[in-house]
């Protein structure tokens with residue numbers, strides 16, 4: 001591995017003159033409202049700061065996170081990979097293989113102890129001592145623990161690493177386990193979604209490299225800047241929700257008019273993600289804009305929450321699947337029946353008691 | 361059990377009606393009862409309509425605010441209920457013994473369980489003997505604690521957790537109730553459970569009203585009027 005380039009090196013390598021570089025620093029400092037010293041500080045930081053080494057590992061997953069990541073438009077993923085970070089290891093896209101690849105891990109661990117970011121796509125299965133995911137001749141869970149030991153922080157990409165996703169869905173035969181349940185002594189940044197939005201992924205990385213600190217996380221360990229509001233809070237169909245205008249059935253008049261998808265099971269009201277603000281594919285659209293409800297892909301256990309077309313979870317405990325209203329109504333009906341019967345018995349008893357008393 | 365006989369004052373020179381009565385529910389409990397009952401009926405109705413909204417209205421979105429209004433009524437009733445509940449909990453400490461009854465069950469008391477099983481047998485028509493209790497009968501108390509008091513707190517807690525989602529991460533609702541999301545990281549579960557909780561309370565209300573009316577007739581004690589006037593009359597003592 002070559003010595004790490006600084007940001008300045010990268011900027012110069014891209015053909016930018018020193019003059020434009022200083023200009024960029026002062027303009028950026030001014031536009032961000034920083035004081036007069038900031039431009040110099042910024043220039044110095046970029047000149048001296050090494051790019052953050054990133055190790056990207058893959059456990060049980062489908063690679064949709066990588067697929068999403070490489071489509072980032074702002075910033076372009078090439079800028080992230082080639083300029084902002086030093087992506088030293090990624091089984092998916094690196095040229096090295098076998099022992100050569102393993103050597104990179106050893107080297108990073110030793111050389112950048114406590115400085116590199118471990119980005120994990122997918123999760124480790126723990127059943128049978130982790131035998132369901134073997135990577136480089138040993139269980140993935142071991143490799144994960146080993147690399148996490150010396151990392152600065154761990155990024156848990158996607159629903160798999162953050163929550164478990166489909167491989168952890170009931171009955172979870174391999175006991176696939178989210179990263180934060182395996183790595184306890186390092187900050188774990190969850191970036192859920194199936195996949196996460198490309199710009200959210202690069203955004204998290206940009207934040208870390210730019211400010212040299214980890215983004216503020218919410219209670220669930222997700223970066224607040226992308227996950228503190230629900231799809232529903234920023235959905236452009238929200239006025240139809242408040243008005244009480246819903247798509248009642250697919251392809252009805254309401255669907256044509258772009259009404260709210262609440263009744264067709266939209267999970268926007270319970271889903272924290274940036275789709276309704278950042279959108280997908282360079283901001284072209286997102287599921288709701290295309291006429292389908294949100295399926296809550298960035299939420300915990302979204303595969304086990306029943307149909308994509310029900311807002312509330314079906315409850316399997318009741319033998320057959322039933323929703324909260326069916327159960328409630330049935331129970332109320334049974335109770336009502338029991339009351340009627342009880343009242344009838346009460347009345348009969350009363351009459352017979354009176355008769356007994358009269359007879360006596 | 362001791363009942364002090366209160367003789368209503370003979371203000372109009374008429375003969376005092378000699379009927380044993382006991383002051384059970386003080387005014388705050390009664391005000392709470394009816395305020396609470398109205399809030400809950402409102403919450404159940406609007407909550408159901410939040411879960412299964414009415415048929416779509418037509419016209420411009422900006423000209424309508426039906427769902428918004430229904431949700432507003434739900435939240436307003438919820439705030440009312442919560443304030444009343446806080447006052448009621450305060451009254452647990454300052455009010456009379458009956459004010460405490462539905463907030464805990466004396467599971468350590470042998471007498472309680474004896475009377476409890478007596479009441480169970482009575483409702484199963486296994487005994488006819490009616491015992492008199494100044495407050496709730498032990499079965500009523502047990503049921504109220506289990507099927508009303510606990511679910512009510514559950515509804516308030518999950519309700520405010522849900523409200524914090526719309527109010528935002530910097531709202532006081534979130535500051536106070538963010539821990540709920542550690543129990544259920546996916547708020548869909550909170551919605552489902554809040555919704556189930558409604559049905560639990562609806563069932564309680566059905567049984568509660570039936571039992572109150574039935575007791576009033578059967579046990580010849582002024583059960584219903586006791587929640588209006590506060591006093592419980594024992595219409596005949598020799599029974």
Ligand code: HEM
Pocket residue numbers: 269312400403404406407408410411412431434435438439441442512515516517518519520522523524551552554555557558561
């Ligand atoms: C006994 C009292 C209550 C009953 C019966 C009740 C009932 C319901 C029901 C059935 C729903 C629909 C759930 C769904 O399908 O998603 C709901 C939603 C909700 N309730 Fe309650 N609720 C009660 C108390 C409260 C309280 C005390 C609060 C506190 C503020 C509250 C706040 C909410 C909120 C925020 C929602 C979600 C509204 C939305 O998603 O648009 N509720 N309630």
Ligand code: HEM
Pocket residue numbers: 389393396397398400401458459461462495496497500504508561565568569572583584585586587
């Ligand atoms: C028309 C309807 C109702 C009537 C006639 C009624 C009547 C009564 C009566 C007579 C009592 C005293 C019971 C006893 O001492 O054994 C009582 C207590 C109670 N009721 Fe109701 N009730 C009604 C509706 C409701 C509703 C809708 C709720 C709420 C869901 C409710 C909740 C309670 C509670 C919590 C108590 C216990 C009060 C305490 O000890 O602090 N009631 N009610």
Ligand code: SF4
Pocket residue numbers: 231232233235236237238239241259260261262266267268269288293294
């Ligand atoms: S479409 Fe979904 S996210 Fe948008 S307003 Fe309706 S329920 Fe909310």
Ligand code: SF4
Pocket residue numbers: 193194231271272273275286287288293294295296297298
């Ligand atoms: S709209 Fe919902 S289901 Fe679709 S990508 Fe966003 S969070 Fe996932």
